């Protein structure tokens with residue numbers, strides 16, 4: 001097993017067991033809040049359950065849910081959606097292929113919903129599954145008794161893909177490879193709501209193993225380049241454009257910081273040691289605005305950047321599908 005693979009699996013596991021989770025000061029797991037009329041944000045319990053956040057969007061005759069979540073998270077989100085509206089859940093949008101966002105797909109389709117994603121999500125699943133599914137040690141995944149993840153039933157490859165029933169326009173976007181090759185966003189132009197999946201998180205939740213770190217801030221900028229009042233991240237609390245600005249800044253700074261360390265001759269092992277000695281954060285020279293994105297996963301993230309720069313290709317291509 002090479003280092004890249006170890007890192008990838010380590011990072012994936014870390015995300016699931018939420019090692020990345022740091023403070024939790026303002027976390028409000030399992031709560032639902034209305035963002036604008038007919039749009040709700042449900043905060044997942046990442047700490048205990050590894051769940052992602054969900055967004056519930058009410059259309060004239062149906063509901064759209066963002067992110068399938070893990071199976072247990074899917075059931076919680078579906079139950080809450082039922083309390084909010086008697087309309088059927090028609091679409092469930094997978095922002096990307098990771099288990100905490102897409103392994104609940106089969107739960108939703110069994111309820112009669114259509115799982116929907118950018119084509120890159122289905123391609124990522126092909127690349128990484130069934131390996132990760134089989135390695136996932138969670139009762140809610142095992143109980144589904146499936147041999148692999150259920151891919152999204154409907155995909156689109158030109159964006160934005162739009163659903164507009166006269167009451168609301170919902171745009172599904174892909175702005176490039178950041179967190180994964182499939183990173184999908186939802187944008188509601190009238191309500192100025194941007195739901196981001198994990199390409200933009202509010203806190204130290206950036207798993208980079210499948211990512212393209214050099215391109216990540218460009219995706220963040222592209223997503224942010226529109227009228228936005230409300231930002232609904234895949235993990236962490238909702239907010240406004242400060243989340244977009246901070247996420248972009250953190251990505252640029254960790255990349256530049258690692259580049260600087262490499263110029264000073266620092267190896268992957270050096271970075272690991274600096275992480276353990278708690279000197280890494282200072283050495284990477286973050287600005288105060290990046291603080292919210294810095295957590296226990298910092299050394300691992302810095303190593304991903306180091307590998308991406310050394311091997312001159314997106315990290316997801318280094319470790320992808322192995």
Ligand SMILES: [Zn+2]
Pocket residue numbers: 096098101179198207
């Ligand atoms: Zn993810």
